[in-house]
Amino acid sequence: MQKINPFTPNNPVSAGMFAGRLSEIIALEKGLFQTKNGFPNNYLITGERGIGKSSLMIYLKYISCGDIESLEHGKFNFITVNTVLSEKSDLGIFIRLIEKKIMREIGKLEKVRKFLADTWSFVQRIKIMDSGISESQREQEIDILIDDFAYSLAETCNRITKPEKDEEKRDGIIFIIDEADNASESLRIGYFFKTVTELLQQNGCNNIMFIVVGLPEVVEKLSSSHESSVRIFTSLKINELNMIDREYVINKGIEEGNKINDEKTSITKEAISHISKLSEGYPHFIQQFAFSAFDYNSDGEINDEDVLEAAIREGGAIDAIGNKYYANSFHDKIKSDEYRQVLSIMAEEMNSWIKKAEIRKKFIGDDSTLSNALQALTSRKIILRNSSRMGEYRLQQRGFALWIKLFGNRAKTII
């Protein structure tokens, strides 16, 4: 009989399967507590692909709106607005989206709905701004728009924190802006947050917190649009999960699976340790290796051989991870076969440091091509240069090395 696979490599994890992140949660809770009490904090959350940023934000949303009690500050009662930026989001779209979400969250009472409609009436004007105006007019319109937005937001927040009769009192508003590294230049994300936070303060509103989430390059996006915008945020970098948390994720998944399936599954200690090591602590990889092993297993006990076979076979875990994360680096970002040759040579050493001289011994091509390749691969962040030893390089992740070894050539012939 077909079993339901409890592992979720392609979706943020549910609260019940969430592991670790204790220090991050404590820090963010502190931010919520400060914001509730009129000393707002903003956070900038960065981390590599698949490290668990969105999952942490989903968990935080449960805490901020009171579905889960916080660890140190009791229950919160914030309105939490979760948005995801795409390359297409310009300021107008972004503000309209926020207005819609606020309406949905707090516009349940007729009189509040009326108040919101009045307060956010400027949103109607955004449509006019979109339709063909000059650049300088546009700049002015943007400033007016930001001003209107901050004013309306402040009014809204003040209404819910000091409510009228029959209305529920709330702690404030939390904005989670995920995938902020997608922000287009026209959104002027750094300028937007810097200006909005200042205007909120000027409008007497101190219960709003912005959490901006994205890949590490989001920092550059913020500062290129406004130099000091990064300073309004407390930075939190999301790192790999430790061994205990990795094991927790796997055991919890097996446990969940046994709740929903009649046929039970167990997993050996060796298999757990294999998945933990292969994953290098990336939760996405834990979920993928566990998913593939669960899928591959047929006798009800997942052992280390199941993990390995499910990892390396075609269509298995490494293949899936590679298609999602590495294929683009290997093919689209790199146009030259010589550069790919360098990566294949480096992959033989997995992700250990390797001297340029060692690469040169195996490289078919001239010296300057090799130097160019190493420089280009380093600047595109595909490989790392050892800052403490001259002329040493390595691949960023073991998974990438493994994928190149197993599937690099196959993919090349398809392309």
Ligand SMILES: Nc1ncnc2c1ncn2[C@@H]1O[C@H](COP(=O)(O)OP(=O)(O)OP(=O)(O)O)[C@@H](O)[C@H]1O
């Ligand atoms: N704390 C966690 N416990 C268990 N599983 C997790 C945890 N965090 C993330 N995961 C799992 O890892 C995978 C990636 O997580 P998530 O989507 O949150 O990462 P992300 O950093 O937002 O990635 P991206 O940069 O692609 O948006 C998901 O499958 C999720 O189920």
Ligand SMILES: [Mg+2]
């Ligand atoms: Mg995400």
